[in-house]
Amino acid sequence: MAEHSVKPKMGFGRIALYAFITYCCLYYLLPLTVMLFNSIKDLNELKSGNLLAFPHTVTFEPWVKAWNSACTGVTCDGLKGYFWNSVSFVVPAVLISALIGAFNGYVLTMWRFRGSDALFMALMLGCFIPFQAILLPMAQTLGVLGIANSVAGLIFVHVVYGIAFTTLFFRNYYVTIPDELVKAARIDGAGFFTIFRRIVLPLSGPIIVVTVIWQFTQIWNDFLFGVVFSSGERQPITVALNNLVNTSTGVKEYNVDMAAAVIAALPTLFVYVVAGKYFVRGLTAGAVKG
Structure with a gap:
């Protein structure tokens, strides 16, 4: 007779634990998410909008400038x-x-x-x-x-x-x-x-x-x-x-x-x-x- 695997019951304690872990993950990833969202925003949108808001228009020009021509002191050769x-x-x-x-x-x-x-x-x-x-x-x-x-x-x-x-x-x-x-x-x-x-x-x-x-x-x-x-x-x-x-x-x-x-x-x-x-x-x- 085949054995059936017993799945653990999703009681209140387990649901609360998963919810807490999910909250911790989202909270930990928030700074990275904010940086990613704002790194692909236009400067005008960034100054006039909310840091936590999704970008209305996506641009990778800040990434290109950071890599190629951003100023690090007196030189402007990027990173x-x-x-x-x-x-x-x-x-x-x-x-x-x-x-x-x-x-x-x-x-x-x-x-x-x-x-x-x-x-x-x-x-x-x-x-x-x-x-x-x-x-x-x-x-x-x-x-x-x-x-x-x-x-x-x-x-x-x-x-x-x-x-x-x-x-x-x-x-x-x-x-x-x-x-x-x-x-x-x-x-x-x-x-x-x-x-x-x-x-x-x-x-x-x-x-x-x-x-x-x-x-x-x-x-x-x-x-x-x-x-x-x-x-x-x-x-x-x-x-x-x-x-x-x-x-x-x-x-x-x-x-x-x-x-x-x-x-x-x-x-x-x-x-x-x-x-x-x-x-x-x-x-x-x-x-x-x-």
């Missing part, structure tokens, strides 16, 4: 150059910090040595050091290395600051991998790097997704390091967006400002839409050992 500046250092910084974190987690979990716990605790302190505390020593370090005010310097800064977080993610995930896998590989003659490359990394898919999403979001949205360790045409899009919004020359075009804000947020929104469900899966994958 396109700064957008690619961010891409040029965010992608390498994410990949390098994730790889180093994976290697550190592997060593601290499966090749334990005297003082490994103390080293791990020291790395964890890096998660609690505020950005402001490292500005001066990091500036001095970049000067000594000869990479101040450069893309390489921004990559170095974000890799160094991100290692503590990436190590924490990978180490907590790797403790869930059965020790027997590594022991069997050692018996078969596999060495340190072979085990890492052929056994550990192929099992690291969920936590790699978590780390990449975390690092990409943190680095792309960073403003402080960008404004301190870069200048002029080398600045990231977050700094350029701030300069665009605060530019006081000419008519204040709020639709262009909102279009620029959405452009700056699009990469992180895209990452979360595409891989957001894997972020939660990756976090919970390392929650239970066994």
Whole structure:
């Protein structure tokens, strides 16, 4: 006899819960919705109408201007150059910090040595050091290395600051991998790097997704390091967006400002839409050992 699935009853409590969740979602999405609506409005309609109203006529001219010709201070070349500046250092910084974190987690979990716990605790302190505390020593370090005010310097800064977080993610995930896998590989003659490359990394898919999403979001949205360790045409899009919004020359075009804000947020929104469900899966994958 076929089994029939029992559907949960839609009682008042469940309906109230769904209604509350829906309200929270709509409330959370309201700022983004307002920016999107007003970024496709004509400036005259924006000044004379309601910010929460639907646009009467849709125009993408504010987006084109924000990308190509909006003024960010004394230059009026739009955000396109700064957008690619961010891409040029965010992608390498994410990949390098994730790889180093994976290697550190592997060593601290499966090749334990005297003082490994103390080293791990020291790395964890890096998660609690505020950005402001490292500005001066990091500036001095970049000067000594000869990479101040450069893309390489921004990559170095974000890799160094991100290692503590990436190590924490990978180490907590790797403790869930059965020790027997590594022991069997050692018996078969596999060495340190072979085990890492052929056994550990192929099992690291969920936590790699978590780390990449975390690092990409943190680095792309960073403003402080960008404004301190870069200048002029080398600045990231977050700094350029701030300069665009605060530019006081000419008519204040709020639709262009909102279009620029959405452009700056699009990469992180895209990452979360595409891989957001894997972020939660990756976090919970390392929650239970066994």
